[in-house]
Amino acid sequence: MGMPSFPKPNNLPEAARLQRALAAKVVLQGSLEGLRYIAALDASHPTRFAQGSGVSVAAVVLWDCALGQPLQVAIAQIDESALFPYVPGFLSFREAPLYLAALAQLAQPPQALLVDGQGIAHPRGLGIAAHLGVHLDIPAIGVAKTLLLGRPEGDLPKEAGSVIRLMNENVQIGWVYRSRTGVRPLFISPGHRVGMEESLAFVRSLGGKTRLPEPLRLAHLAAGEARRKGQQSGQMCCGPILPGPV
Template sequence: MFNFKKAAVAQQILRKKVQVKPLETSINYVAGCDLTFLNPFKTPTVGIAAFTLFKYPELDLIEKVWISGEVEIPYVPGFLAFREIPLLVRAFNKLSTKPDIVIVDGHGIAHPRRMGVASHFGVVTGTPTIGCAKKPLYGNFSPPENRKGAFSFIFDEEGKRIGAVLRTKVNVKPVYVSPGHLIDVEGGLHLVYNCVKSYRLPEPTRISHNFLKGIRKQLMKNNKK
């Protein structure tokens, strides 16, 4: 059985390894990742993880990989990484070209223990990461103006800047960006905005999500045969 007290302690230990600082390398390749489940309300269930790799800044799709496997850890907000990381790492290792940075569908340091899935993945793999989530999890912020590119910063209870709320399209809900590992708030915000085309989400995570939907649909179909 999953021990949440031990998991919280592990997050505090890993938190000390997170480095929030300006990105030290140039970006030629950016990847996005996402994970879904055949039955998200069941434990254990089958999880499916995918990575897509893009040339940057052109955003030309270079590679898509995926992997599936059993997941025995239940979903509990704040502990998502323990449910997703094993499959995400296995999928990441299938990429023939390693990215300079990864955009993760989830949070980075904008997390109660500063250890969201993006930070956890970054520390485990030693990869620069950014969290880009669809919903807020932690922190104080004001809604950004209703214009493309508008943003407002996310602060913790001590007033420290831990992320940003970014409006990628007019009249559309914003996304929640926070550093995962080896990048800072401003750098993460800049990269996510540059990876947005015609949709709300940055292309790397959007394409990963759509890729997963197709795989899940096929697996569900196969299971019914």
């Protein structure tokens, strides 16, 4: 599992060119029906005000869809100063090395990725889910908490399960989905080797105790806990941990 090509941190035109080249390889067809093992990915960084110092963490939860439970949690940590800087629209260059390091620790290769971030709902069609999906040539779906690109096609009802299309001009780039009554919506977009309808159906099938699908909720908690522990100890590492209470 090699690292993707990376531009120099100060060369955003080159970064944009790389994104467009990879976006051209995205396949928006495929179903996740019947697959068993997925990897849910989330990252935790120091605040923007503390950029350049502290620890950044990626957490990957290996989830068994047949059993409806996690099998493994893997953590990758690195000094913040070693990462691509925070630039909106270029976060995949910042987070991909962390995610790849964590994915490499899994005992069971995942059949698909569920990523906290964008799929194709991105100014150049390559959010973190699409970037990782193309690089690894594996189905991937982005589930973002915030809107980066596009507009909801109408008003989203407040009831759980409500969904409307996310549009960029006249092209659908994802879904606006309310997972629980009254909570803020999620923005779902396919990343690679999965269709538009299929990406929504799969996220819905996962359920969850909170706003996030359960595998992503666990990854979010694991990433936050690992970063707090890393900051307190001053240690950086890459290594597996066992799922703890969540």
